[in-house]
Amino acid sequence: MRIPVSLNALQAFEAAARHLSIKDAALELAVTPSAVSHQLRTLEDMLGVELLRRVGMRLELTSAGRRLAPGLNEGFALIAESVGSLREERHGGPLRVNMLPTFATNWLSPRLSLYPFERRGFSLEISTTQDGVDLAAGVADAGIWYGDGQWAGLQADLLFEATIDLYARPGFTTGSRRERLKQVARANLFVSRHCLSWRRWMDSLPGGPFEPAIVTRVDSGGLTMQAAADGVGVSIAVCELAESAVRLGRLVSVFDHPVSAGVGFWLVYPEALSEDRRLDNLRGWLRELCPPQNGSRNSGDRSLAAP
Template sequence: MRIPVPLNALRAFEAAARHLSIKDAALELAVTPSAVSHQLRTLEAMLGVELLRRIGTRLELTDAGCRLAPSLNQGFALIAEGVGALREARRDGPLRVNILPAFATHWLAPRLNLYPFEQRGFSLQISTTQDNVDLAAGVADAGIWYGDGQWPGLQADLLFEATIDLYSRPGFAVGTRWERIEQLSRANLFVSRHCLSWRRWMDSLPGGPIEPAVITRVDSSGLTVQAAADGGGVSIAVCELAESVVREGRLESVFGHPVSAGLGFWLVYPDALREDRRLDNLRGWLRSRIREQLAQKAAAA
């Protein structure tokens, strides 16, 4: 339904009518008294009636104002109730987190046995998509995304910077460095469309770059890891995600040559959730697991 007058003008009148004070209405609406007066004059001009009249130092409602005020009061109360119920549900319900499938499978899933789901404020609802969803539209509350941290209108906290390396099934490429480079020149290289810096790795390899016989670009970085582990070829993959498959003995670094991807994994959320306890709980837990991962890597070095 189209409202034929500005909503801000109706809100200004509703507050002024309830308080019978321009100053108190301005304090409630966080605007100046002159702004409230301007909105009232605009509303009266558009309706062609006087709504509030000053009698000495007091404000009084006219007959027209008395007819309009109760409906507006009820309407804005219903709006406040609906908004409050939505905010309450978002605050007390599970935190809805959107994650790249590869991160969910290879980094998060192996650690979920450590997540305190049973504690108040730690409930999660996890969805995975290859592309970032619209957090501003409420599709999810937060995301764990891969990129440079620049998402307009959103806050982004760096979880960890990513490194990339070339991986294959154990024994897929053997011999000296030159022999392995020769073998890989006849291989199929699987590259995710999210891996924007794979050429950087190729160009930085001593004795390289490698020119594979075939380059297969796929939608999922998880698929590149799986294809390499199954012997379908080799894969440029994020080291921090490949670690779980390496520990299982299904994957190995061909040259042990990790290179910065120039990108990272970020916890992304709207500014409205900056003080959300559930988000703070998840962020703290993620950072604890990341510190453990770094400590394990340092101990193994």
């Protein structure tokens, strides 16, 4: 339903009528008294009636103002109640955390049996996307993202710095280092578009670098590891995410040559959420799991790693 006058002007009048004070209305609305006066004049001009008048040192409602005020009191009270209940539900509900599917599947999922879901304030709602979502728009409360820790308008706490290595299915390469180098050079190399430092790994390889016969770029680091585990080729992957597949015998490091990726995984959130109990609970749990970092970088905030 379209309201034919300014909502800001109506809100200014409702507050001024309730307090019978321009100054107190301005304090409530976090604006200047002149801004409230301007909104009142605007509303009176639009309606063609006088709503408030000054009598000596006091403000009084006119007959038109007395007719308008009760409906606005009730309407804005209902709005405040609806917004307040939604905010309370949001703060009391699960913490919504967004992350890469690869991180969720290969790092978080093997550790979720340790998470105290049953404890108050630890409830989670996990979503996965290939790219970070707009936290300011309320799509999620926080994120666990891969990058350099610099996201405009957001706080970022370092979980761990990433390393990368070359992985293959057990038995995919055999023989001496030189023979394995020849074998991977003929293989299809799967690389995630999120892995921008894969050539740094190849250039730093002792006895290398090698130029792969085929490079297949994919959307997900999980797909690169799956392709390698299926014997389709080899994969440059984040060591911390490949750890579970290595432990299960699905992948092996071809040369055991981990190299810093130059980026890491970060717990990311708006500053307004920094004191939220649910976020603090998740942050504390992650702190217990993440290894200490030497020379950790962050975005001016704090590392989650133990000092």
